[in-house]
Amino acid sequence: MAVPRVGEPAPDFTLPGGVLADGSFDRADHTLSSHRGAPVVLAFYPGDNTAVCTKQLCSYSGGLDRFTELGARVWGISPQDLDSHEGFARRHDLRMPLLADTDREVARAYGVAVPGLGLRRSVFLVGPDGVLRWKHVALLGATFQPVDTLARELAALDAA
Template sequence: MSIPAVGDPAPRFTLPGMIVRDGVRTDGEYAIDSEIGRTVVLAFYPGDATPVCTAQLCSYQEELDEFGDLGAVVWGISPQALDSHEAFARGSSLTFPLLSDTAGSVIRDYGVNAPGIGLRRSVFVIGPDGIVRWRHVGLVGLRFPKAEVIREQIELLVG
């Protein structure tokens, strides 16, 4: 699949995910369709507890309240299983949902699969209307968009 362009409808999906809040893990199903009316930030990352992924997701964690104040939710997506996500979330104090795409179907639907490395570190901002409004797709995966850049994109959507 090709990478959805800005202005394209976001590929629809439902994935298992988990969230750790106040020390308690809660598992659930996360469907992009259930978020119509809200801005969704999808952060695709290659692996739990790796140095660059930890830096990326921790930077988004620091901005989470500001994203929330703008009516946006953040979901991390990677190919690891939920138990791996739980250890990562606990070790890095992450309080947003981490979704498990073990089959790689959503990674493929968003065109961010990369032979040999699994997936390209990528961020998509999906508008409240379900349309891709901004995207950053990494080539090799060492760089990621800063939280403030994503926040600016969300602010443009809320006006």
């Protein structure tokens, strides 16, 4: 499946997820379309507790206040299940929802699934109107988009 293009509606989905809050890992379904009215950062990452993914998610969790100031929600999405996500969140005190795309259906809808390997590290910014406004799909998963870049793109959305 092709990667959705900027300016097109972002593929809607519902995934189970969990977020660490006050010591408990609150599990609930997360539906993209139910967050219309606010931008959503979708951060697809290959795996819990791997070196680059840990750096990326710790960076985004540490920068969560900047995203919140811009009115944005940040969701981490990977193929691991909720038990894995809970351990990852607790181990690194991650404060954003981690969603379980165990069958990689959402990764396929966004064109970032890689047969036999999992998924490509990627970030999609979905505008308050549900339209894809910015994306970055990595060819190699050794780096990730920094908080500053994402904050700049979110601020540009707000200014548009």
